[in-house]
Amino acid sequence: MLDSKIPTGALKDKWTNHKFNEKLVNPANRRKYKIIVVGTGLAGASAGASLAEMGYNVESFFFQDSPRRAHSIAAQGGINAAKNYPNDGDSVRRLFYDTIKGGDFRSREANVYRLAEVSNNIIDQCVAQGVPFAREYSGYLDNRSFGGAQVSRTFYARGQTGQQLLLGAYQALMKEVGKKNVTLHPRSEMLDLVVIDGVARGIVVRNLLTGQIESHAADAVVLATGGYGNVFYLSTNAKGSNVTATWRAHKRGAYFANPCYTQIHPTCIPVHGEYQSKLTLMSESLRNDGRVWVPKKEKDPRPAHEIPEEERDYFLERKYPAFGNLVPRDIASRNAKEQCDAGRGVGDTGMAVYLDLKDSIARLGADIIKERYGNLLDMYAKITGADPYKTPMMIYPAVHYTMGGLWVDYNLMSNLPGLFVVGEANFSDHGANRLGASALMQGLGDGYFVLPYTIANFLAQVKPNAKEIINRGEFKQVESDVKAKLNKLLSIKGKTTVDEFHRKLGHLLWEKCGMARNEAGLKEALKQIPVIRDHFWNDVCILGSGEEFNQALERAGRVADFLEFGELLCIDALERNESCGGHFREEYQTPEGEALRRDDLYSYVAAWQFNGVGQAPTLHKEELKFEEVHLAQRSYK
C-alpha cells in the first residue's frame, strides 16, 4: 500500500495544520537552492513565479518558443471558486463535495478539500495581476454556472479564461525573469529524468533548434507537463502536447496512477476527414444556453429546422430533469454516444448531436449570446462553414483531459523523492472525472498555493548541491541513453511516417479504450499495440539529422512514448473491473445504463511501476478512505 501522507486531524484543519508542521527554508538560504520546472502552463508558470518570488533559483523548460504558448491557453469556459458572490448557497464544503461527487468518488478527500480551500485565493491573486474577468455594470465580478453544479461559481473572461489566467501567470513569471530569479530555456524538450541514489536530481533536455543534448541538475524537479490525451491522436490537446516527460520519469521509477481515467468532452466539433489533425472544443459553458437534442426518428434525413418540436428528443433534459443540459461531462458524452449508436445521430457521418441556441436567442436576443460566446461561435463558423446563430451546432464528444498522471502524495511529490508533479500531469484531485472549470483551479492551486509550501518542507531537509551533483556519472549515462535513442530513431530510415503510426495507434485506442470499454476490446488492443510498436521501430521514416531543427524527430520521440504508454492505459482499464466517471466498462452498468462502481473492490488508486517495455507492470494500490463524504451512486436526475 502506498502512503499518501495525508495529515491527521479533521478534514477542514488538515491543510492549516500541515502548513504549520512543515519545515521552512530561511529566506537567506533559499537562493542557494535550484529548482527545475518543466512546462509553463498554469501549473508550471504559477509554480515558477511563486517559487522565484520566495527567493529560490528557478530554471524553466518548455518546448514552445515562449512560455505563453502552453496549452492551458486554450481553456475556454472558466475557473471555479467558492466565493459565493452570487449568494446562492456555495461554500468551500459544497465545492469540495461537488468535486468529489463529480469525480465519481475516486479522488483523495484531503486533496480535494485543500483545492476547494485555496480556490478563493486564486481569484484574488488573478484579479490583482490584472486578469480581466467578466464584470457586471456595478464593477463586481460576474459568475456563471457549469456542469455538475447547481450554483454559479465559475469566473470567466469571455470565452478565453485559460488564456487570461495563463497570461497572468506568464507575466508573473516574466517579472521574475527580469529579476534574474528565473532562467528560461525555450524550445527545450525534456527527454529524461536523472535519478541519483534514488532521488530526482535533474533532467536531460534537447535544444530543439540546435539538437544539442544538455544536462541540468537541481535540488528538486517539478514536472508540470500536462496530460496525455494525444495518445488518441485526435484530441482537443495542442499538437505538441505529449506524455514524454511523465513517461520517461515513469521509466526511471515514478509510478503512473489511474491512466484509464480519460475525459471525453461532450461538446466538440465532429470529425470531418482523414487528414484531420485535431479536434476543437466548444466550451461546456454553451450548455448553459444551448439545448442538446436529436430527432426522435432514426436516420431522420430532414434538416434541423424542418423537424417539429414534438419530434425532437432533448435527451439530457428528459433523462436528468434536475441538471438537464448541465450534467457532468462523462454523462453528457456517454448519452450522446448512445443516441448516435442507436442511429439517431445527425450530420453526414451520423456521429453528431445538435446543440441548439435557438431558444436562448429568442429569450435573450442574439446580442447577449454573442457577448457570452462570440469568439466560440465565430470559431465554429470558421471551421464548419455553418452559422450557429441560424442553424443548431453539431457536436460530438472528443478526448479532452486526462485525470490520470504520475502518482503524488499529499505534498505533490511522487514516489521518487525530489520529483514533484503539478497540474494535469499528476493524478490527484479529479478522481475518475473532472468537472468543468476545475482544471484551471487545480493548475493554479497547485502552483500558487500548494507546491510553494510542500516543496519547502522537502528542501529544508536536503543540502543544496546542484553545482556539485552535475559532475556525477549518472548525468553522462542518461545523456548517452538519450542520444542512443535519437540515433536509433534516425537510423531506421523506413517507409512509414511518424503521423501514420500515431493515427493508427490513436484510432485503435479510440475504438477499444475510448468512451466505452470492454474486456474483449481491451485484450485485442493489448495484442495490437506491441505489433504497431515493433513496426514503428523497424519502419519509421525520419529524414535529416539530430543536430538540427527536426520536427519529425521531435514527434517520433513522443509517438514512441505513446506506443509504450498506450499499453499501460489499456492494462489499467482492463484491471479496473468497474465503471466510474470517464472509465466506462460496458460489463458494469446499472439497468439505466449509468456507470456502476464497485466500491468494495475498487476504491483505490492504481499506481503502476514500470518493469520494462512489453513487461507486465507492478500494481501498487493506495486505498481511498472517505471520512467525510458518504459514497453514493451519482444522481443528476
Add this chain to the structure above:
Amino acid sequence: MSKKINLNLRVWRQKNRNTPGKFEVYKTQGVDVDMSFLEMLDVVNERLTKEGKDPIAFDHDCREGICGMCGAVVNGQAHGPVRGTTLCQLHMRNFKDGETLVIEPWKANGFPVNKDLSVDRTAFDRIITAGGFISVKTGQAPDAHSTPVPKVSADIAMDAAQCIGCGACVAACPNGSAMLFVGAKVSHLNNLPQGQPEKKTRVLNMVSQMDKEGFGNCSNSYECEAACPKEISVIHIAHMNRDYRQSNLL
C-alpha cells in the same frame, strides 16, 4: 464528399539563420477545401517525407487560434486573406482551384528566421519582461471584490488582453513595428486600477526594450490592425502614446 482543389505552393525554404533561403515550388493536388491551412501543409509534408525531401518546418501548437505559435505570410498577407483569423483557423475553402500561393515566414528585423517558416519571437518575451506585468507576489492579493473595476475599463482591458503574441502585426507593418503588440499590453494593464502604481515605468521600460530589439516605429498605415487575428484596434497604440508622453513629462 467535399470539394477538392489543386494549388501551386511557392514556399520559402531556409535551412537556418545563417544560410540564405529561396522559394521552392510544390504542385499540390486534391486539397480538400475543408482542411485548415496547416492540415494542407501536413499533407504536403507527408508527401515530401515519402519522397525523401526535407519537410517544411513551421511552428504550430493549439491549432485553434489561441496559442499564437503559428503564422506565415500568404500572398503578402500575414495569416492569409481572411480577417481576424490565424493560419491554423484559415480553411482551404477560401482559395480557388489552380491558385498560386506564396508562403513566407514573418519578415522583420526583430524576428530572425529559425528555419523555413519558423521565426524567433523571443523579443516579445523580453518586452514583457521589461514591464508587461503587475508586480504582485503570490499571497499579497486583497479580496477580489476590494476594488470594483468599471465594466467599461474591464472591457477595454479585455479587448487589449486578447493579444496572442503571434507577431502578425510586426510582419504586416511596412516598418516592422511592434507597437500594436506593446500597445495592447500597456493598454490592458494601464486601464485597470491594479495597473496604476507601475503605469509610467511600465510604458517607458517596454517602449525602450521594443526599440532595443530593432522594431521600427509606427507608420500609421494600420496594417497591424488589419492583420491581427484578434482584431485588436490601433486605439491601443494611441493609449500607449498618451501614457508614454505623460510618463516623460512628469
